[in-house]
Amino acid sequence: MESKLGASRLGALLESAQLLHSSLDLDELLRHLLRTVMGRLLATKAVIAVVGSEGMEVALVRGVKGLSHGEEFNPEVAEQLGLDLIYSIGEVEAPTGILALGSLFRQPQPEDEGFLKALLGIAAGGIRNAAAHSRAQSLNQTLNQKLQDLRTLLELVQSLTSTLQPEEVARLLVLTLSGRWAVSRYALIAHKEGHPEVRLHRGLELPDWDCLEPNEAAISGPCRVDDLPDSHLKTALVKKKGAIVLPLRSSEQWLGLLALGTRIGGRDYSDSDLEFGWGLVAQAVVAFENCWYFQETLEKRKIEQEVEVAAGIQQQLFPSSLPAIEGFEIAARSLAARTVGGDYYDCLPMGEGEDAGHLLCVADISGKGIPASLLMSSIQATLRALLTESPPLLDLVSRTSKLLYDTTPSNKYATAILCAIQAGRDQIDYVCGGHNDGLLLKPDGTVVHLASTGPPVGLLPMIPFEQAEVSMEAGDLLALYSDGVVEAQNEAEDEFEEERFLTVLQESRELPAEQVIDQVFQAVEEFVGKAPQHDDITLMIVKKK
Numbered sequence: 304m305e306s307k308l309g310a311s312r313l314g315a316l317l318e319s320a321q322l323l324h325s326s327l328d329l330d331e332l333l334r335h336l337l338r339t340v341m342g343r344l345l346a347t348k349a350v351i352a353v354v355g356s357e358g359m360e361v362a363l364v365r366g367v368k369g370l371s372h373g374e375e376f377n378p379e380v381a382e383q384l385g386l387d388l389i390y391s392i393g394e395v396e397a398p399t400g401i402l403a404l405g406s407l408f409r410q411p412q413p414e415d416e417g418f419l420k421a422l423l424g425i426a427a428g429g430i431r432n433a434a435a436h437s438r439a440q441s442l443n444q445t446l447n448q449k450l451q452d453l454r455t456l457l458e459l460v461q462s463l464t465s466t467l468q469p470e471e472v473a474r475l476l477v478l479t480l481s482g483r484w485a486v487s488r489y490a491l492i493a494h495k496e497g498h499p500e501v502r503l504h505r506g507l508e509l510p511d512w513d514c515l516e517p518n519e520a521a522i523s524g525p526c527r528v529d530d531l532p533d534s535h536l537k538t539a540l541v542k543k544k545g546a547i548v549l550p551l552r553s554s555e556q557w558l559g560l561l562a563l564g565t566r567i568g569g570r571d572y573s574d575s576d577l578e579f580g581w582g583l584v585a586q587a588v589v590a591f592e593n594c595w596y597f598q599e600t601l602e603k604r605k606i607e608q609e610v611e612v613a614a615g616i617q618q619q620l621f622p623s624s625l626p627a628i629e630g631f632e633i634a635a636r637s638l639a640a641r642t643v644g645g646d647y648y649d650c651l652p653m654g655e656g657e658d659a660g661h662l663l664c665v666a667d668i669s670g671k672g673i674p675a676s677l678l679m680s681s682i683q684a685t686l687r688a689l690l691t692e693s694p695p696l697l698d699l700v701s702r703t704s705k706l707l708y709d710t711t712p713s714n715k716y717a718t719a720i721l722c723a724i725q726a727g728r729d730q731i732d733y734v735c736g737g738h739n740d741g742l743l744l745k746p747d748g749t750v751v752h753l754a755s756t757g758p759p760v761g762l763l764p765m766i767p768f769e770q771a772e773v774s775m776e777a778g779d780l781l782a783l784y785s786d787g788v789v790e791a792q793n794e795a796e797d798e799f800e801e802e803r804f805l806t807v808l809q810e811s812r813e814l815p816a817e818q819v820i821d822q823v824f825q826a827v828e829e830f831v832g833k834a835p836q837h838d839d840i841t842l843m844i845v846k847k848k
Contacts, residue, residue, distance in 0.1 A: 329353075329433035333363045336426050340402065341365065344415060348385055348405035352376035353392075353430060359401060366406070376401055390419065393427030400430055463590035467597050469493060469501045476587040477503055480563060480580055484572070488544060488564025493551055495558060495595050507543045507562050510536065519557045522550045525577040525584075528562075547572050549584045553592060611642065625650045628661055629726035634816035635665075635843040636824065638787075638836070645675025646785045646841035647682060653723060654693040660728075662690065662699070665783040665843050666719035666760070667738065678715050681707065682760070696723045697770040700734045700760065704768070707761030716762035720753065720783050724775075724845070731781075732772050736760045739786050742801075744808055746778040753781075780812050780819070781845040787838035791827050794834045799827055816844040 333351050341349050348366040352359045359376040369384050370376075378389055378401075385405040392400035402423060411419070462475050473491050481489050488506030492515065500512060509515060518536050528545045531537040540548070544564050551559035561584060566572070625633045635648045645668035653660045666682060668675040685703050694702065700721055707716065718738040722731050733741065734756050741753030757768030775781060784804075791799040803826065811822040820842055827840065 327433050327436040329437050332433050345408035346404045350403040353400040392423045399427040467594050469594045472590045473501050473503050485567040486563050491561045493559035525549045525581045549580050551588050632816045632846040636820050637841040639839050640836045643676045644839040646839035647679045648843050660723050660725035663722040666717045667785040668717045696732050700768050704760045705764045708764045716759045718759045729774050731775050734768050742782040744780040775847045779847045783843040785841040787840035791831050799830050816846050819844045
């Protein structure tokens with residue numbers, strides 16, 4: 304009989320060993336172990352605990368109230384709950400688990416103890432194998448999830464790099480995240496100064512940028528709506544079942560916000576979900592900035608092209624060549640500080656026939672760039688239109704000033720010096736409207752200043768202009784110029800000044816008029832050095848033969 308009982312237990316042990324090692328499902332293995340033990344010992348209470356990440360954790364409970372899956376196993380608590388017998392699964396010093404039994408209908412016999420210890424020893428290996436398999440599965444799942452996240456990220460990046468429209472970037476980001484997390488509610492706003500605001504929303508809505516911007520400090524990274532400080536934004540999102548927010552941040556500034564609603568099925572967003580979303584948003588931010596930069600570059604190129612066209616048109620406003628006037632040699636040049644300048648010079652006939660005089664004009668338009676060039680063209684057009692009537696010089700300037708005042712903003716005007724010369728006549732009539740004095744150099748070194756005789760043209764029409772005259776004889780040199788000549792600055796911010804200008808004119812006065820201009824421009828360039836040109840430079844030289 305004893306041998307039969309021994310053989311019976313041995314057969315049961317072998318059968319259990321086969322079952323315990325045939326499964327890598329830890330829950331199934333533990334259930335089999337518990338059924339076997341409780342059946343053999345007729346126990347009504349049993350608990351199995353196994354080594355987990357936080358120590359010995361309860362893994363399976365039968366007939367015991369007060370213990371739950373996953374909590375730490377405490378032998379004292381177990382004893383208080385009626386679990387009288389506690390066995391180590393595996394080595395006593397470093398057990399794989401714990402088996403606790405209680406409420407047995409019969410006391411274990413020595414042969415039961417032997418069977419139980421043998422069974423638990425066999426189970427230890429099975430539990431270790433199943434736990435390792437479970438960890439491997441968990442690791443594989445994590446790895447697969449990471450690979451899937453990476454694949455999603457790469458696909459999004461490929462899609463983002465294929466578009467140059469901020470609206471498409473927003474759409475791709477929202478669709479990727481809402482599709483991945485089964486989200487039906489979302490709202491996105493992307494903002495950059497100087498660009499149209501990008502907005503997408505469905506079921507959620509974000510406030511205007513001015514109202515949203517004060518929340519920047521509270522949303523430094525991805526977070527749950529419940530964790531936001533109390534604000535109008537949080538109230539609005541909670542009301543519409545918003546769950547998480549992901550800020551759109553570059554290294555320099557806050558560019559917007561993405562809010563997502565609760566997931567279909569009620570699943571929570573995990574920390575890894577927030578981390579993944581934050582990575583996708585970071586890629587989208589780069590795409591947004593690329594789109595905006597591309598648009599800015601296009602706009603800049605468009606403006607540059609328009610400026611180049613304006614510069615070409617402006618160059619056509621300058622005379623391609625100056626007329627030959629008997630008894631005079633005339634040359635002029637203008638160098639703009641920008642692509643489009645605001646200085647103007649011209650030599651226009653003041654009537655018809657051989658006895659008709661010519662109007663010499665050098666003007667400096669208020670402001671710079673395209674606005675100044677537009678006023679320059681307006682002045683030229685006005686002078687040319689009025690000259691068809693052959694008015695006297697003073698009348699010409701007064702009428703021009705009145706027309707400009709009536710047709711341009713109050714801050715648009717021009718300083719100008721206008722001289723009327725005529726072949727065979729030594730006297731030169733001039734009007735200087737708030738401009739630099741004209742400089743008349745005599746052969747003996749004397750310098751005569753053609754001083755201001757009225758306000759800038761187009762500024763104060765109620766103040767009358769006056770006309771003056773000066774005699775210009777053979778050997779005289781007249782310089783009409785803009786303030787860009789004498790106010791040119793070097794790197795120390797010293798100005799070229801009239802004294803240097805006169806020195807260059809005196810030293811080169813015997814040269815042809817064009818070469819005199821060469822000498823002046825060269826002297827200014829050498830003086831300025833590497834300092835940038837701040838103002839247009841215009842010079843007209845008139846020599847009396």
